[in-house]
């Protein structure tokens with residue numbers, strides 16, 4: 115341990131990366147570098163429990179025991195002009211998903227169902243390149259109706275790439291957080307999306323942050339990226355410094371270019387969760403889509419004890435999750451309190 | 460009513476590849492095709508359920524469709 119503290123972070127190659135991380139991340143709150151994340155991702159199966167335990171200690175030390183619970187709903191489904199290869203909502207792939215709009219009563223009901231789970235976050239999502247006037251006005255009417263129903267849940271949005279005017283409009287509507295995923299490492303992005311660039315996404319995130327909204331930005335693992343690219347993405351996210359990073363695990367969708375991809379192995383998913391926690395000690399790390407299939411019930415619990423401190427409960431945008439009650443009772447069994455609305459105000 | 464078509468792939472029940480349509484992945488998917496006529500349905504997923512509408516056969520929901 116003493117040796118570890120005396121060496122600089124750039125010359126730790128010969129040392130055990132978990133010993134280094136204990137001093138650097140747990141004690142000092144400094145996230146792992148790209149090389150260090152890669153070393154963590156390459157740890158053998160015999161070190162996985164040690165890794166998860168350290169990631170959990172880091173989360174408890176720098177974030178605390180609370181878990182932020184969120185529900186999401188798709189207000190505009192399908193028919194998207196973009197070609198994100200993982201997505202069943204692209205209009206460019208022969209998937210069975212048909213275009214659909216959720217009406218205002220439906221939005222109010224979805225926000226109510228979410229609040230009833232004890233969640234403090236409700237995210238309104240649309241499958242679009244960026245919002246048009248109709249979508250912006252639907253979101254505005256939806257938020258007003260949710261407030262008029264007496265529901266004071268925090269409202270986030272995920273509506274694609276924004277103009278500065280749209281950013282300002284969302285702030286004015288009271289949207290406190292904006293989700294826009296970079297999805298994968300910059301070097302891998304052109305393999306996943308060809309209709310827009312990683313840099314265009316970054317630009318939206320920059321505007322969101324400068325306007326004072328919380329930035330929510332994560333991605334999907336299991337899209338053919340290498341371990342090097344997983345490490346690259348971790349430090350690119352750390353550089354962005356989002357409030358929240360949602361972690362999705364690819365669920366291959368019928369009709370998409372990734373239809374026949376295999377889901378990643380549970381231990382690999384857990385290793386990635388823990389590595390990302392060590393790269394971003396203070397960031398909210400959320401379990402998002404694909405955890406049910408990739409990790410199952412036991413793996414979900416191991417993830418909660420391996421760096422995760424936020425979850426999406428209930429269903430996703432086009433796929434189903436496990437019932438919210440199962441996640442809530444898991445949190446109770448783990449003695450992890452659900453973050454209350456009053457904590458966030 | 461008997462299901463004539465697979466709600467995940469839209470093929471007849473006899474032609475559906477059970478391995479592809481009855482597994483852990485499809486257990487986390489709402490129906491996409493009408494079981495009566497195989498039309499693609501308009502599906503809305505919400506935090507606690509789903510609603511699927513066939514233009515000919517109307518609406519089914521997660522509450523009416525316990526699997």
Ligand SMILES: [Zn+2]
Nearest residue numbers: 465468475480
């Ligand atoms: Zn089928």
Ligand SMILES: [Zn+2]
Nearest residue numbers: 493496513516
């Ligand atoms: Zn029908």
